[in-house]
Every structure is written in structure tokens, then in C-alpha cells.
Amino acid sequence: MTDHMIGVVAAGEITVGLVSPVKGCYELAAPVRRYPSSGPERDDPDAGFSAADGLTQEEELESSGVHGMPMEAIAETIAVMIRDLCRDHGATPSGAGIGFPGIIGNGVIEDSPNLKQAKGARLAAMVTDALESLRFPLPVWLFNSADVTAAGLASTRGHLERLIRVWTLGHGVGFGRYPRIEGIWEGGHMVVTLDPKETYCGCGGRGHLEGIMGHRAMRLRFLDLEPDEIFANAQLKDPRCVEFEILWHRALAAATANSIHMDGPGKFYLAGPNSRFVKINLLSQFLHEMVTMSPLQGSVFEVVPMNDAISIIGAAVNAGLAANPGQVAGCGR
Numbered sequence: 001m002t003d004h005m006i007g008v009v010a011a012g013e014i015t016v017g018l019v020s021p022v023k024g025c026y027e028l029a030a031p032v033r034r035y036p037s038s039g040p041e042r043d044d045p046d047a048g049f050s051a052a053d054g055l056t057q058e059e060e061l062e063s064s065g066v067h068g069m070p071m072e073a074i075a076e077t078i079a080v081m082i083r084d085l086c087r088d089h090g091a092t093p094s095g096a097g098i099g100f101p102g103i104i105g106n107g108v109i110e111d112s113p114n115l116k117q118a119k120g121a122r123l124a125a126m127v128t129d130a131l132e133s134l135r136f137p138l139p140v141w142l143f144n145s146a147d148v149t150a151a152g153l154a155s156t157r158g159h160l161e162r163l164i165r166v167w168t169l170g171h172g173v174g175f176g177r178y179p180r181i182e183g184i185w186e187g188g189h190m191v192v193t194l195d196p197k198e199t200y201c202g203c204g205g206r207g208h209l210e211g212i213m214g215h216r217a218m219r220l221r222f223l224d225l226e227p228d229e230i231f232a233n234a235q236l237k238d239p240r241c242v243e244f245e246i247l248w249h250r251a252l253a254a255a256t257a258n259s260i261h262m263d264g265p266g267k268f269y270l271a272g273p274n275s276r277f278v279k280i281n282l283l284s285q286f287l288h289e290m291v292t293m294s295p296l297q298g299s300v301f302e303v304v305p306m307n308d309a310i311s312i313i314g315a316a317v318n319a320g321l322a323a324n325p326g327q328v329a330g331c332g333r
């Protein structure tokens, strides 16, 4: 069977899946492989952050996951996982798509703020070479990890004919778009305030969305409170936390409004561990104050629970589209 595709996500940990089209939709054809094998489920909203010690999952994985690995080791690990998965299931896929956080262009990681060793790495070529040396040649494509999340949501929710966007709210803030188009799309670093005191973004830029909404940025802003406590205190009407909860929602509304003014209205999914703090009504109210032109109205927010399969399927869908440009991925649902 050659209509299988491989989907890979390398962010914190490496997950690899065998994906097959079923009536125009895409589904996992085998259980997901994971490295490190004992790693916790990523993107699960309930398991996203360890409350006990206040460490984010990415910080916990720094010594055991991809954060501590040289790029050559990441590429080789991905190649071996792909080869083993295919061998164990007798599959001969037609290609592999890899999702990786950062600015991705032509198979190269141009920058990845949270994975310093990745900058400049030609990861697609490295994995291709590693597969060839395993005598398992396969075309490989590299995508931004939030874009594969968007493609996975489009596929698993039957929206492959529509424009959908996703904000991933975690350690940082990711922005994904489906269908994927060429560009930078670092939506998490969109400027949403001119206040010069807004300096909490991990990239160092002032006034960025991630500097307000990112998990690390929230911990830097409230040195005495964890993000969970900030939002719990806001429920109890603590003035400082209420003020921040409004800022947090206005920042996301502003970034979404900017996207709508550039790219049109549509569906915006909210994913990742910190999407649990979102109050849809508050967010929608702020967005309506910011987007008033009638052709641009009608956008909808939806919080979605995530699992490994969604982004893996998205990586495979994007690889399939890259392999067959011009093909419109239809879904029978």
C-alpha cells in the first residue's frame, strides 16, 4: 500500500504515526510511536503542565526530550522511528511530513526561539539522508508545528475545503493556518500593545502577544503566582488578576482581529494546555469591538482538546499536499 503517509511531530518529544486516507479523510493506521518512550502525552489540556512543581512540560523534557539533543541525533531518531514503524506494519509510505516549532522555509529551520540548536538546521535533508543510510528512502517535507496542528484539525473535523486558523496556547503561542501558504506566520509575535513596558516575550521583542499570553511570560509577570492561580484569583475578583485576565483576552482578540484584517474572517481554534483559561464570551466580545466592517464579521472561536494524533495526521496531510501540488484534499464527511 503506497497511499500511506508518515506524520511526525518533533516538539518537546518526537511522535511518529502511520496515516492512511479513509474516504478522503485521514486516520492513524497504527498506534503512535513516541520518543522518549516514557514521555507524558503532549498537548493534553489536563496534562500540559505539572502543577506540583510549577515546571512546564517543555522544561521537564529539557533533559530527556529533543531540547537536549543535537540536531543530528533528532534526525537519526526520527529516521529510525519511521523505518521501524513501517517495517512492523509492512507499510511502504509515499512520503513523510515533519512538524517542528519555529520559522520553517524549504526544509530548513530558519529560527526556533525555544530550541536554539535548531537554528539553520536543514532538517528535511538530514532526515532524508538518515533514511537513505537505513536503506529506507522516502521524500521528506518540513512544516511549522502549528501549521500541522491546523491541518490536523481541518482533517479530523472535516474542514479540508475551508480556511481554518489555530492559536496554540502553551509555553509560547503558536499560530497555524490551513491551507498552508508560503510566509513566515509568526502570529505569536504579533504586536498587540504599544506599551514599552511589555517586555516579557521570549524573543525579546516588545509588545508581543506571547509576552502577554505565553506560560513563561505569565510567570515572569506574576513572580508570586502561577498562571493557574492568576485565573483562579480573577474568579475571586482579585483586582490585579481581573485586570490581567482582561488584558490576556484583549491581546488574543487583537491578534485575531489583525489576522482577520489581513486574511479574512473564519474559524479560529484555540488549542494547547492554556486554552483552558479562555472565556469564549469575553474573547468574542472584544473581537467584535475590534472588527466592525461587515464583510469581515462572522468569525468563530472554538476551544479544542488536543491529542498526538491530530498534529501527526496534519503533518501527513500537508506532506500529501506538498507531494501533489494543486490537489484539493476533500473529505467525505
Ligand SMILES: [Zn+2]
Residues within 6 Å of the ligand: 188, 189, 201, 202, 203, 204, 205, 208, 210, 211
Ligand atoms: Zn516575541
